[in-house]
Amino acid sequence: MKTYLSLYYLVQFCGHSWIFTNMIARFFSFGKDAFADTFYAMGYVMRICQLLSVLELLHILTGIEKGSFGPRFLRVTERLIILFVVITSQEEVQGKYVVCILFFLWNLWDVTRYTYDMLSSMEIEFPVLTWLSHTLWIPAYPLSVLCEAYTIYESLPYFETLGTYSFEMPVPIDCSVHFPYILKAYLAMMPIGMLFLCSHLYSERKIHISGSNYKAKKKSD
Numbered sequence: 753m754k755t756y757l758s759l760y761y762l763v764q765f766c767g768h769s770w771i772f773t774n775m776i777a778r779f780f781s782f783g784k785d786a787f788a789d790t791f792y793a794m795g796y797v798m799r800i801c802q803l804l805s806v807l808e809l810l811h812i813l814t815g816i817e818k819g820s821f822g823p824r825f826l827r828v829t830e831r832l833i834i835l836f837v838v839i840t841s842q843e844e845v846q847g848k849y850v851v852c853i854l855f856f857l858w859n860l861w862d863v864t865r866y867t868y869d870m871l872s873s874m875e876i877e878f879p880v881l882t883w884l885s886h887t888l889w890i891p892a893y894p895l896s897v898l899c900e901a902y903t904i905y906e907s908l909p910y911f912e913t914l915g916t917y918s919f920e921m922p923v924p925i926d927c928s929v930h931f932p933y934i935l936k937a938y939l940a941m942m943p944i945g946m947l948f949l950c951s952h953l954y955s956e957r958k959i960h961i962s963g964s965n966y967k968a969k970k971k972s973d
Contacts, residue, residue, distance in 0.1 A: 753816050761870035767801040772859040790852040802831050823952040834900045842910045854899040861892040886957040897946045904939050908932050
């Protein structure tokens, strides 16, 4: 199972690092023009990486990977909703600058996180990488949630106009489901989810960093 986990983390690392390096290269090559077509250039690989992340939930449920199911479920579903339900379904949203910023933040954190997870699965530890992996989320995650919220806000007029995912229930129920209302409710609950996940990540940070410091001190002794 260690070999499987190492390969999984390697695949995720390769995918996210490819997106991250290409975004930087495109920015230096095309400048601001690269922002508008980030989704068209990187969206396919990003969708594959995020779909693969569903396996992490199975890893926890089956005991292959240690971790709390609730926070991981929140993190995975949060991205799936934004990427597949909001961005992919609305072509007008795909070209907005906020999508480029969101992809940058997601991949900045994931490249570091999957590098750390891959090495940890092979029982290789670097204190600097441990610190970075459990610290980078402090600016990256709240900023990504802010971008996710703004992406939803930007998408609402298009969902209103096009009626995407909105439908009417047949008789005898006879009611309509207006999808923008669901998005607004989800938008209102996002701060609660962010606080919950931040609390969990902070607890993990204290455990791993203190453990890393103890090991480093023990080696020096």
